[in-house]
Amino acid sequence: MSCCNHTHGVAVGCCGTAETASEITPDQWAEVHAVIARHKDTPGALITVLREAQDVVGYFPPELLDCIAEGMNIPASDVFGVVSFYSLFSLSPKGRHTIKVCTGTACYVKGIREVINRIASEYGIREGETTEDRRFDLEGVRCLGACGLAPVMVVGDDTHGAVSADKVLELLKKYT
Numbered sequence: 726m727s728c729c730n731h732t733h734g735v736a737v738g739c740c741g742t743a744e745t746a747s748e749i750t751p752d753q754w755a756e757v758h759a760v761i762a763r764h765k766d767t768p769g770a771l772i773t774v775l776r777e778a779q780d781v782v783g784y785f786p787p788e789l790l791d792c793i794a795e796g797m798n799i800p801a802s803d804v805f806g807v808v809s810f811y812s813l814f815s816l817s818p819k820g821r822h823t824i825k826v827c828t829g830t831a832c833y834v835k836g837i838r839e840v841i842n843r844i845a846s847e848y849g850i851r852e853g854e855t856t857e858d859r860r861f862d863l864e865g866v867r868c869l870g871a872c873g874l875a876p877v878m879v880v881g882d883d884t885h886g887a888v889s890a891d892k893v894l895e896l897l898k899k900y901t
Contacts, residue, residue, distance in 0.1 A: 747788055748818075756781045757789065761796035771797060771807060775814060784815040820855045820862040822900045825879045829868035837876040839890035841865065847894055860900070 749757075760777040764770035774793060775785075782789055785808050794801040808814040826832075826841050841852065844863055848856045852865040871877045874886025878893075880900055888896065 747786065749782055749786065749789060753781050754792075757792065758796070761793065765797055771799060771804065772811075775804075775808060779814060784818050818855060818859055820859045822860065822881050823862040823864060823879075824897070825864045825866050825869065826852075827867075827869040827871070827875070827877045828865045829872065829875075831872040831875040832869075832877055835876045836889065837878075840876060840878065840888050840893050843890040843893055844897070861897070 757778050760774055760781070764774045764777075767773075771793075774797060778789060778793060779785065790804050790808065791801055793799075794804040797804070808816060824844065826837055826844075828837060828841075841863070844861075845851055848861055848863070850856055850861070850863050852863050855862045869877050869879060869884075871884060871886065874884070876888055877884065877886045878888050879885070880897070885896060
């Protein structure tokens, strides 16, 4: 099943118009089409399709939203509405590693703001942004539930406690 013809990084739109080259690879398009085919006849499966498609591509460029809308036979405005409503979904590219820094009271008191400032200064990003090379996303979260480790941050699936502004850059070097 294919809602669009995507080959060699150049897509021909669902309406037959040529689209600009996409960052989505032909293999990723094939996976997205398989996701749509698996769920297109299941009522209420849009969020499942969106979650799985984001796992494949990493975010939702416009051509992916259009393809999902056509494949699921849902208006594109409805698909955009769901993606833009839930914070789980992203309309912009994400980094390979997400840095979540705890901004809860215990971490704040023990210096997480200095850690955030050091990361922001080194990589040129603020909370909620992605580095230009897509290496890192930086997110401030209200509480990671690990106050005993304060100040704490999570990089991907790794939890780091007692982080300091002096040591955080060395810690981040292992994430390439």
